[in-house]
Amino acid sequence: MASIPSKIQSSHHTRSNSLPSIPHPVTSQIDGHLSRLRTSESASTSSSISQKLRGLQGLHECIDKLLLLPLTQQALTKEQRKKWVVEMLDGSLRILDACSTAKDALLDTKECSCELQSIMRRKRGGEMALVSEIRKYLTSRKVMKKATQKVLKNLKGMEKCNNDDQTPSMATMFREVEGADITLFKSLLSFISGAKVQPKTSKWSLVSKLIHHTRVESEQEVDANEFSKVDAALQFIIGHKDNYSQIENVQKKLQNLDSCIQDLEEGIECLFRCLINARVSILNILNH
16 A cells, blocks of 8 residues: 655554545545444444444445545555555455355345245145245355354454554555454344344343343343344244244244345445445556
8 A cells, every 4th residue: 555745644653543634525534434433333233234334335435536536546556555555455355255245145044034934924835844944044044154254254364464553644544444344244244144242241140140031031032133033933943843833923023134134235235336446446546
C-alpha cells in the first residue's frame, strides 16, 4: 500500500484511528462510517447484522470513490509501495470468500427450508418422508457449519496479520476498513451457523440454573437466533418421533427463518457488489 505525500499525511502514531488528511470530503465520510461501525451495537441479532451490512455498504461505496481520486491512484502505483496493494488484494479476496460462503449458506438453508415446509403443509409421504427431509436439512446444516468454521479460521488469521504499526497512513486506513469487514463476517458466519456468544456465568447464575432449570431453558430459547431455533426444534423431532405436535411450532420457526434469510441476503448481495467494484478498481489502477 502506498503512502501519501507528507504535507497531507496524518500521523498514524498520533491518531491511530484517523484517516489520512487527503483534502477531499470522501475521507471524512469514511471516518464517519468507521466510527459508527465501531460504536454501534454488537452484531448478534438479524436486525443488528442487517444494520451493520448497510453500514459496510456505505463505507465501501466511499472507498470506491476514494479509489477514483488521482492522488489515490498515484499512491497505489508507486513501485516501492506495491507490496501494500498486493496485501490489500489478498485481503479483499479472503473477504469475498467469506461473503460467498455466507451467500451459499443462506441459499442452501433457504432451499432446504422451503422443501421442508412444503412437506409439512401437504403432509406428503407421511412421517417417513418428513423425517427424511428433516435429516436432509440437518445434514446440509452440518456441512455448512464446517465450511463456515474454515472461513472463520481464515478471518482470525487475517486479524493476526493486521497488527503491524509500521505501515503508511493509507495502508492503515484500508486495514481499518478490512478490520470492519472481518468483524462483521465473523459475526455473520457465526450467526448463520447457529452459534451465539455465551455470557460470562456468575456463581449466582450457576445456582439459579440448578434451582430454576425450566426457566433457564426458556431463557436460552429466547436468546437463540432464528437458525439455532430451527436446528434445535428439528433435532427434538428426530429424537422424539412420537411427538409430532411440534410441527406447527416448527413451521412458525421456519417462517421466521425465511424472513431473516431474506433480509440478510439483500444486505450481503449489495455489499458483495461493492467489494467486487473496489477490487476491480484496484486492479484497473495497477494495469494502467
